[in-house]
Structures are given as C-alpha cells and as structure tokens.
Amino acid sequence: MRTATISRSTKETSIDVTVNLDGTGTYEVSTGIGFLDHMLEQLSRHSLIDLSVKAIGDLHIDQHHTTEDTGIAIGEAVAKALGDKKGIVRYGDALSPMDETLTRVALDISGRPYLVWKCSFSQPRLGEMDTELFGHWFHSFAGSAGLTLHVETLYGENNHHIIESAFKGLARALRKAVEIDARKADAIPSTKGVL
Template sequence: MRVASVDRVTRETQISVTLNLDGTGQFDGGTGIGFLDHMLENFSRHALIDLTVRATGDIHIDFHHTVEDTGITMGMALAKALGDRKGIRRYGSAVIPMDETCSEVSLDLSNRPYLIWKVAFTRDKLGEFDTELFKEWFQAFSQTGGITLHVVNRYGENNHHIIESCFKGLARALRMAAEIDPRAAEAVPSTKGTLGGSL
C-alpha cells in the first residue's frame, strides 16, 4: 500500500501527517483551525485518501504558520507515498460546480512543482480565516508534493463555495492522477524514464 507518515517540527509548528493514497476517504485530524479542518476533510473524502493530520502552532499570533506548514507536511507525505511515481496516470483534472460557483483544477504529478492560482475573493476573512492563506496552503502543498498545479475559479460569488470547489477539484484531480494505470503499472509515465528535473 502507498502509505507515508511525516512529522515536521519547527519553533512555530508541530505537524504530523499520515496519508494512504489507496484509502476510502477517511479523515481524522485537527489543526486548531476549524475552516482548514473542514477543507481537509473534503479533500480526503473526494480524493479517497485516508488522511490523519495533527497540528499545533502559534495560532495565537495568526493562522499563517499552521496553514502553510500543514500544506508543506501534507505535500511531503504525498511525495513519499508516491515513491518513484511508477505506474501512476500522472495527469488529472476536474471541473467542480458548487451552486453559483465553478472551479477548475488541473495537475501533473511531474515532480516539478509550480502553482498557477487564479482565484479571487471578495472578503478578507471567512470567519477567523484569512482568505489570502488559501494560496499559501496550495503553494506549500504543490511545492513539497512535486505537483504542477493550476487552480482557476471560473466564476462564483460565495467565498465559501469558491474555496471549497477548489479543494474538491484538487481532490478529484489528484485521485485521477495518482491512480495506478493498469495498462502501464510498471512504467514511469515519462519518456525520460524518471519524473523530475528538467523538461
């Protein structure tokens, strides 16, 4: 099974993540940030990834370090679980409607991290959560996960719907890309024979 655990400790945060790529979408965790937990549970369920997250951090200052470091640690666990990325489909995409909102996520598990983020919010906060931190989470996750990741909100009005559709789109696209392709289960999906490095 493609399972990985990562512990990351800094002076600002202590994060522990266990991730099973071939799970059933079970989420167990807490970051101390309710909205982030809600998004991670949605991610887990729609990606069919079993995910355990334990995070403590300096949220008495603000949520920035805990949000970013959770993304970093989840990306590290993803990369570890993927291993040499042999047999995966590599590419995935999803278009997610949510009421008045529609968002598109496309990704390549290329081991060449890059984020395109075309998502705008009309509010600075959702509850106590700074909406600018969503980009920080996606950036951190793509960087350490080795993901070329494009996130585009096509349209929408409700800020909760906008970001939730982005997380669900990430989940569905990742589920597609990380699946083992039965027609090429022993091959790395690259003409170079390895994923990562230069094009």
C-alpha cells in the same frame, strides 16, 4: 499500500501527517483552524486518500505558519507515498461546481513544482481564517508534493463556495493522477524514465 507518515517540527509548528493513497477517504484532522479542518476533510473524502493530520501551531500569533506548514507536511507525505511514481496516471483534472461557482483544477505529478492560482475573494476572512492564506496553502502543498498545479475559479460569488470548490477540485484531480494505470503499472509515466 502506498502510505507515508511525516512529522514536521519547527519553532512555529508541530505537525504529524499520515496518508494512504489507496484509501477510502477516511480522515482525522485537527489543525486548530476550523475552516482549514473542513477543507482538509473535503480533500480526503473526495480524493479517497485517507488523511490524518495533527497540527499544533503558534495560533496566538496568526494562522500563517500553521496553514503553510500543514500544506508542506501533507505534500511531503503524498510525495513520499508516491515513491518512484511507477505506474501512476500522473495527470488529473476536474471541473468542480458548487452552486453558483465553478472551479477548474488541472495537475501533473511532474516533480516540477509550480502553482497557477486564479481565485479571488471578496471578503478578508471565512470563519476565523484569512482568505489570503488559501493560495498560500495550495502553493505550499504543490511545492512539497512536486506538482504542477493550476487552479482557476471560472465564476462564482459566494466565498465559501469558491474555496470549497477549489479543494474538491484538487481532490478529484489528485484522485485521478495518483491512480495506478493498469495498462502501464510497471512503468514511469515519462519518456525520461524518472519523475
């Protein structure tokens, strides 16, 4: 089983994350930010990655540190669970429709972190969460997981649908990319021999 546990503690947050890449999409998530919890539950359910997240942050200031550090910790856990990345498919992509919205996600577990984020919102908050923090979560996750990650909403109007389709698209793309390729389960998927 490809599993990992990460504990991240700073003066701003305390976060414990456990992932199982070969799971069934079960989750137990508590960040103190209801909308973020909902998105992380979607990430787990649709990627089939079991996810446990317990975050305590300085929410009396704002949600920035908790959002950022949760993305970092989950990304670190995914990277640790992947180990040397031997046998993984490596690439994943998804078109994620949600009612009037369509989002495209493509990723490469390259070890070269990069985010292209082309999603915009017409309101400053969803629930109690600032919409500007969504791109920041994806940036933090991609950076610590070592992903080249492209997320683009092709069209959409409802802000909830836009971000939920992005998280579900990430989940489906990640599910493909972390799978073991039965034809090359013993090899690193790179001509360099390392990722």
